[in-house]
Amino acid sequence: MSGIKLSIRIWDAPVRLFHWLLAALIVALYVSRFLDLMWLHYRLGEVTLSLLIFRLSWGFFGSETARFATFLKPPRSALAHLASFRLGTKGESVGHNPAGGWMVLLLLALLFAQALSGLFARADRNSAGPLNHLLAKPSSDLVSAFHTWNFYVLLAAIIVHLLAILAYAVIRRENLLRPMISGKKRLPATTRAPRLASPLLALALYLLAAAAVAVIVTL
Ligand code: HEM
Numbered sequence: 001m002s003g004i005k006l007s008i009r010i011w012d013a014p015v016r017l018f019h020w021l022l023a024a025l026i027v028a029l030y031v032s033r034f035l036d037l038m039w040l041h042y043r044l045g046e047v048t049l050s051l052l053i054f055r056l057s058w059g060f061f062g063s064e065t066a067r068f069a070t071f072l073k074p075p076r077s078a079l080a081h082l083a084s085f086r087l088g089t090k091g092e093s094v095g096h097n098p099a100g101g102w103m104v105l106l107l108l109a110l111l112f113a114q115a116l117s118g119l120f121a122r123a124d125r126n127s128a129g130p131l132n133h134l135l136a137k138p139s140s141d142l143v144s145a146f147h148t149w150n151f152y153v154l155l156a157a158i159i160v161h162l163l164a165i166l167a168y169a170v171i172r173r174e175n176l177l178r179p180m181i182s183g184k185k186r187l188p189a190t191t192r193a194p195r196l197a198s199p200l201l202a203l204a205l206y207l208l209a210a211a212a213v214a215v216i217v218t219l
């Protein structure tokens, strides 16, 4: 049934780097707040925001598999994908599958909401995010509460994310993890390799994103 397979690069280095830096940063952000190292939390949070802005731009100008237009399929296809979860041809999606695409959008939206609200939140009398001074007390309290509670929603989404990857491995025998590390996936030889964008373009977009954050935090 399974014909000849080739190892095809489906994830570019910028997406993989973005992903693993992001995962490490979320842990570090939690730990820095837990240890009350707020200066560190702010700097790490700003780096996270710059990575998110980069990923947003990469979703428009980046490699084929990174583009929103490629991986956001009509909700109907996402449901059909889930309905045929056990039966579906296994392991042959080039990039995010139709259900995974929506999960990615949800994760990115929650991460953006977390990072942006952090800029305006206040930790205590002496410590606050760089844009907290723009808010009156009631709005500051509201944004800080949002930052606290959105983290739990984000955590729930991350748990679903990890359970989904586990389910693909166990039920469908589809290893999504290996491609996110190596970039490559074994796919039928007839598969058209996705078009990958230049890493230099990624670097330029990241530098622009970092510059944007550097300006935003001085407002
Ligand atoms: C703080 C934790 C994490 C966050 C916020 C997170 C977020 C994300 C996001 C936003 C994507 C989409 C990547 C893109 O298109 O740019 C993604 C994909 C992915 N993540 Fe994570 N992730 C986390 C932890 C992990 C961990 C620990 C693993 C390993 C088990 C993992 C495995 C994957 C895989 C395999 C994909 C690709 C899924 C696919 O093939 O469609 N993630 N993750």
Ligand code: HEM
Binding pocket: 026, 029, 030, 033, 041, 042, 043, 044, 045, 046, 048, 049, 111, 114, 115, 116, 117, 118, 119, 120, 121, 122, 123, 124, 127, 128, 129, 130, 144, 145, 147, 148, 151
């Ligand atoms: C995605 C990125 C971020 C994550 C995952 C994150 C996570 C967290 C967590 C878990 C807390 C503890 C909440 C609590 O004590 O109940 C917290 C608090 C806080 N964070 Fe962040 N944070 C992020 C980005 C930022 C950024 C960019 C800033 C500002 C530059 C920031 C500023 C704050 C402040 C002021 C607090 C104390 C107020 C509060 O407890 O809600 N955070 N953050």
